[in-house]
Amino acid sequence: MTKRLGLSTIAIHGRTPHRGADWTPAVTPIYQSATFRNPLGSDADVLYTRYGNNPNQRAIAERYAGLEGAEDAIFVASGMAATALAHLAVLRPGDHLLASRWIYGGTRTLFDTEFGRFGIEVSYVDPDHPRAWRKALRPNTRAIFVEALTNPLMRVVDVPAIAKITREHGLALLVDGTFCSPVMFRPLEHGADIVITSATKYLNGHSDIIAGAIAGSSSVIEEVTRLMRLWGPSIDPHAAWLTERGMKTLSLRVERQHRNAMAIAQWAATRPAFSAVHYPGLTTHPDHALATELFSGYGGMVGLMMAGGVEAAQRFLAHLRLVTHAPSLAGVESLICEPRLTSHKGVGAEEREALGIPDGFLRLSCGCEDIDDLLADLAGAL
Ligand SMILES: Cc1ncc(COP(=O)(O)O)c(C=O)c1O
Incomplete structure (x- = not known):
């Protein structure tokens, strides 16, 4: 061969x-x-x-x-x-x-x-x-x-x-x-x-x-x-x-995660509850052109900024049934977390704000579930 x-x-x-x-x-x-x-x-x-x-x-x-x-x-x-x-x-x-x-x-x-x-x-x-x-x-x-x-x-x-x-x-x-x-x-x-x-x-x-x-x-x-x-x-x-x-199932999982992330990002972009949706697959993302040039697909991760800040984020998280509130990412199960309390806890609030990650920011790792069920869970929690 x-x-x-x-x-x-x-x-x-x-x-x-x-x-x-x-x-x-x-x-x-x-x-x-x-x-x-x-x-x-x-x-x-x-x-x-x-x-x-x-x-x-x-x-x-x-x-x-x-x-x-x-x-x-x-x-x-x-x-x-x-x-x-x-x-x-x-x-x-x-x-x-x-x-x-x-x-x-x-x-x-x-x-x-x-x-x-x-x-x-x-x-x-x-x-x-x-x-x-x-x-x-x-x-x-x-x-x-x-x-x-x-x-x-x-x-x-x-x-x-x-x-x-x-x-x-x-x-x-x-x-x-x-x-x-x-x-x-x-x-x-x-x-x-x-x-x-x-x-x-x-x-x-x-x-x-x-x-x-x-x-x-x-x-x-x-x-x-x-x-x-x-x-x-x-x-x-x-x-x-x-x-x-x-x-052994890396490609299969990633393809599904990318598809789910794109669908969720497109859905979230139409919801006023989110003041910003960060996903390079969206044409509104500042690096959409670069992502298209460099990457195969746009990834399985979506950043969501809640218009109502921390309180709205807490309410939203409390009502999710399928998407698990947990740090880490990229598993077959969808996970969601607040970077202020997880990946960026060690970075002070001021620097987080300067980095563009204000409180009320959520990071969603899209899993391999059926997209209709994920969208129903997210919409239900809103
Ligand atoms: C981009 C990135 N690099 C490295 C790490 C560290 O990986 P681990 O938790 O396996 O030590 C993480 C953990 O979340 C990460 O997000």
Whole structure:
């Protein structure tokens, strides 16, 4: 087989499917084992689950590398561990990291409270001012970090334009692709060096495990692996097995989630109870053209601003029956949350307002339910 396989096929069979021996399982078994028998006298790398070389860990890493079009990939115990290790792999004491201001609150807190301890400076840029990136570069800037589709305003960051700057200046470009999934956007094909994802979200897709992944060149993944072996956040074999099972239906789930999100965004845009609807599939969204150019689909996440503020948001949430009031996203079940109390809790009210996420803002993660039932639930709660 020489033709590059499609994403659904890679997600199900890996990028180099092979015919297994007779009577072997069709599905990877769970290797719930910390360690593996060593051949006597062998000086080969030992198999040990903290090392990331348990067969369940390798099976999903190989599959994810295929989905992102990367040389290699590695899974770790959470999206936060993936973000931390990916940055520590490319940054050294004295380096400066230039980050998008529109990022997950947990990542922002990691940068602001922890990176200083390693002698790494971090500063922020509003990504809708393209010239600001160049202006913000310092002599010690070593890397740029962005989220491709931002949380919770669903703004689209122009990754190819930023990749031009990182190439010119010899910097590393790290992209968190969590909100997109590789079905929608593959940052490495647009000039990024490293892609980070919270596999808790679309890759697994069932809201039942915590996991993260990093994909990039073999040398970057080798360095991340070295750090993972020392710092220790490897993924448990059972979580890895569930991730493999989840990944097999990635394309199917994401296609349905995108369709549901578009229908909900179009419906919400006609309701006066919402003063703004943030969804890049709407022609009124400021990044609609960029999303159309860069992405396959517009995503499964919708930002809803309640015209009546916090009180209206609370009333609306209290009357939902199907859509679950919970943080996190991208599972088959629809989830809704208030970023002021969840992803952006660590960011002060003033900065939240400045970021365009005032109180009364709701973030809806569209699941795979029947659209008529979702719309009936949302309309009933209004
Ligand atoms: C964009 C983004 N990146 C990273 C993370 C962290 O992922 P995890 O919760 O798996 O550690 C999150 C969590 O919500 C996220 O939304």
